[in-house]
Amino acid sequence: xxxxxxxxxxxxxxxxxxxxxxxxxxxxxxxxxxxxxxxxxxxxxxxxxxxxxxxxxxxxxxxxxxxxxxxxxxxxxxxxxxxxxxxxxxxxxxxxxxxxxxxxxxxxxxxxxxxxxxxxxxxxxxxxxxxxxxxxxxxxxxxxxxxxxxxxxxxxxxxxxxxxxxxxxxxxxxxxxxxxxxxxxxxxxxxxxxxxxxxxxxxxxxxxxxxxxxxxxxxxxxxxxxxxxxxxxxxxxxxxx
Amino acid sequence: xxxxxxxxxxxxxxxxxxxxxxxxxxxxxxxxxxxxxxxxxxxxxxxxxxxxxxxxxxxxxxxxxxxxxxxxxxxxxxxxxxxxxxxxxxxxxxxxxxxxxxxxxxxxxxxxxxxxxxxxxxxxxxxxxxxxxxxxxxxxxxxxxxxxxxxxxxxxxxxxxxxxxxxxxxxxxxxxxxxxxxxxxxxxxxxxxxxxxxxxxxxxxxxxxxxxxxxxxxxxxxxxxxxxxxxxxxxxxxxxxxxxxxxxxxxxxxxxxxxxxxxxxxxxxxxxxxxxxxxxxxxxxxxxxxxxxxxxxxxxxxxxxxxxxxxxxxxxxxxxxxxxxxxxxxxxxxxxxxxxxxxxxxxxxxxxxxxxxxxxxxxxxxxxxxxxxxxxxxxxxxxxxxxxxxxxxxxxxxxxxxxxxxxxxxxxxxxxxxxxxxx
Numbered sequence: 106x107x108x109x110x111x112x113x114x115x116x117x118x119x120x121x122x123x124x125x126x127x128x129x130x131x132x133x134x135x136x137x138x139x140x141x142x143x144x145x146x147x148x149x150x151x152x153x154x155x156x157x158x159x160x161x162x163x164x165x166x167x168x169x170x171x172x173x174x175x176x177x178x179x180x181x182x183x184x185x186x187x188x189x190x191x192x193x194x195x196x197x198x199x200x201x202x203x204x205x206x207x208x209x210x211x212x213x214x215x216x217x218x219x220x221x222x223x224x225x226x227x228x229x230x231x232x233x234x235x236x237x238x239x240x241x242x243x244x245x246x247x248x249x250x251x252x253x254x255x256x257x258x259x260x261x262x263x264x265x266x267x268x269x270x271x272x273x274x275x276x277x278x279x280x281x282x283x284x285x286x287x288x289x290x291x292x293x294x295x296x297x298x299x300x301x302x303x304x305x306x307x308x309x310x311x312x313x314x315x316x317x318x319x320x321x322x323x324x325x326x327x328x329x330x331x332x333x334x335x336x337x338x339x340x341x342x343x344x345x346x
Numbered sequence: 347x348x349x350x351x352x353x354x355x356x357x358x359x360x361x362x363x364x365x366x367x368x369x370x371x372x373x374x375x376x377x378x379x380x381x382x383x384x385x386x387x388x389x390x391x392x393x394x395x396x397x398x399x400x401x402x403x404x405x406x407x408x409x410x411x412x413x414x415x416x417x418x419x420x421x422x423x424x425x426x427x428x429x430x431x432x433x434x435x436x437x438x439x440x441x442x443x444x445x446x447x448x449x450x451x452x453x454x455x456x457x458x459x460x461x462x463x464x465x466x467x468x469x470x471x472x473x474x475x476x477x478x479x480x481x482x483x484x485x486x487x488x489x490x491x492x493x494x495x496x497x498x499x500x501x502x503x504x505x506x507x508x509x510x511x512x513x514x515x516x517x518x519x520x521x522x523x524x525x526x527x528x529x530x531x532x533x534x535x536x537x538x539x540x541x542x543x544x545x546x547x548x549x550x551x552x553x554x555x556x557x558x559x560x561x562x563x564x565x566x567x568x569x570x571x572x573x574x575x576x577x578x579x580x581x582x583x584x585x586x587x588x589x590x591x592x593x594x595x596x597x598x599x600x601x602x603x604x605x606x607x608x609x610x611x612x613x614x615x616x617x618x619x620x621x622x623x624x625x626x627x628x629x630x631x632x633x634x635x636x637x638x639x640x641x642x643x644x645x646x647x648x649x650x651x652x653x654x655x656x657x658x659x660x661x662x663x664x665x666x667x668x669x670x671x672x673x674x675x676x677x678x679x680x681x682x683x684x685x686x687x688x689x690x691x692x693x694x695x696x697x698x699x700x701x702x703x704x705x706x707x708x709x710x711x712x713x714x715x716x717x718x719x720x721x722x723x724x725x726x727x728x729x730x731x732x733x734x735x736x737x738x739x740x741x742x743x744x745x746x747x748x749x750x751x752x753x754x755x756x757x758x759x760x761x762x763x764x765x766x767x768x769x
Contacts, residue, residue: 150762155675176679183677194672198363199356210352211676253676 139318378647383706408593464567480547691749
């Protein structure tokens with residue numbers, strides 16, 4: 106569940122970004138769109154507890170983020186949020202299994218090798234546990250990053266441009282995998298993208314919502330109708346304005 | 347605990363993800379610490395050895411020459427003596443009211459590189475030595491072995507032993523065993539084959555110079571040499587008139603003697619008096635320059651190592667900015683991210699301490715091995731000094747100091763930038 110109210114963020118020396126209110130139920134899907142610089146990353150950072158809003162409130166998975174700070178916010182993030190960053194940021198100093206052990210250290214938990222192997226198997230990465238990330242294909246690397254994001258069964262999965270450099274088939278496969286994986290752990294899925302293919306794919310999902318952020322400075326970001334992606338495919342879009 | 351273990355593991359992986367740089371840092375740090383350890387070990391042992399050997403000896407009287415040489419030859423047995431003094435002169439010295447005790451030493455022969463010292467029972471008594479086996483010499487040509495000499499003889503490595511086969515004596519008693527001294531202090535000189543010594547006793551280890559000596563009576567040395575030099579009985583009688591000893595270790599009756607006695611001897615007799623306290627101070631000052639240089643070199647190495655660790659940690663933080671930010675993204679608290687970098691420095695310190703101490707002790711042992719071959723100062727690497735706790739403290743201090751700025755930088759890693767950065 107993600108609920109934001111009159112959310113705003115002021116970059117140092119820049120115009121304040123204002124975001125439309127959203128209310129995504131637990132297990133829902135949110136498509137976050139807009140051109141570069143419109144604040145997609147900032148919105149993800151605010152919801153993920155990486156930045157503090159200068160105005161408004163955020164409530165994620167039942168927790169009001171303004172009430173958390175410091176190490177408690179970190180621990181909350183470790184257990185609640187799964188990030189799939191655009192650049193995957195797999196560490197080449199570690200094997201695939203080593204990279205997947207990081208969420209445990211982050212959360213202050215003991216490393217669970219059985220869970221690591223289970224998730225690798227589920228994502229079709231059998232036998233790659235001892236590889237280094239640089240020896241993986243692009244698709245494999247993205248699946249490892251996805252495995253890292255969902256290892257601790259987060260309540261919210263935030264994906265930043267998950268299809269940026271993929272061909273059509275791979276993009277569809279990646280999105281399907283994201284959707285299934287989020288479903289498997291009952292997580293709310295947010296896909297931030299400016300890729301029309303991804304937008305179309307997510308919009309087509311049952312109960313998907315869309316949030317359009319515009320680059321123009323203004324009193325509030327604009328919430329989009331899914332005109333960019335074709336309204337005919339947007340069957341059940343409950344758009345909160 | 348889980349967290350500390352996983353931080354330790356992660357930082358270990360990070361450390362060795364750049365093996366060359368890690369090895370270089372380790373080498374620099376370990377070499378610096380090894381030098382510090384070596385200087386500590388050698389310096390302390392030399393000081394201790396000097397102190398123990400020189401204890402209770404106020405003055406050494408011998409032939410004219412270098413006073414330092416006289417001390418090195420007479421007290422520590424690591425140099426040749428400048429010459430001999432007449433027995434008559436020594437006896438006159440003994441009668442001097444300012445002299446409480448004068449122990450005669452006669453040098454000249456050796457056995458397997460160990461010196462044979464003709465003296466009186468006062469000499470072992472001076473060091474409080476006790477017998478492990480047998481008794482002190484009762485007659486000329488009986489000898490008492492120092493602990494190390496006995497060990498060497500029992501090992502059977504010496505070619506010039508007589509009597510029992512070497513292996514038969516192993517572990518058994520050395521008493522009654524016969525051996526020949528060779529002329530000169532270094533070994534390899536003319537063997538006094540006509541006058542073999544018989545072992546009458548073995549001293550318990552005292553950790554002093556006696557461990558490396560063969561003690562016998564002054565008369566034995568006379569007997570061996572007079573018969574070696576004399577061609578006929580007349581000659582022998584003449585040599586007996588001119589009997590000599592090499593030097594005397596003197597204890598004063600009162601501190602007053604310090605003022606008058608050395609000067610009186612140096613000016614009024616053919617002998618020379620040297621005061622160990624003065625000469626040792628001079629020697630330590632000479633050696634001290636070397637020790638200071640080593641210490642300075644160790645300091646420079648440690649400084650370079652500290653700088654190198656700093657550069658390594660700094661570039662690690664910079665290169666791994668993304669890795670560290672990712673840890674933050676995954677929900678790792680700031681302190682834990684900083685801990686990963688600090689742990690990397692601590693790993694270096696730990697490894698360098700182990701290597702440095704090991705290397706330092708090995709070098710001290712090696713130096714001891716060489717010095718033993720020359721029959722001089724006893725030096726061992728198998729010794730732990732309380733001062734050595736400074737070595738790990740130093741390692742942790744240097745690594746910690748070097749890692750301080752990188753750790754702060756790691757602590758401040760900004761996560762949100764990671765998301766915002768374009769592909």
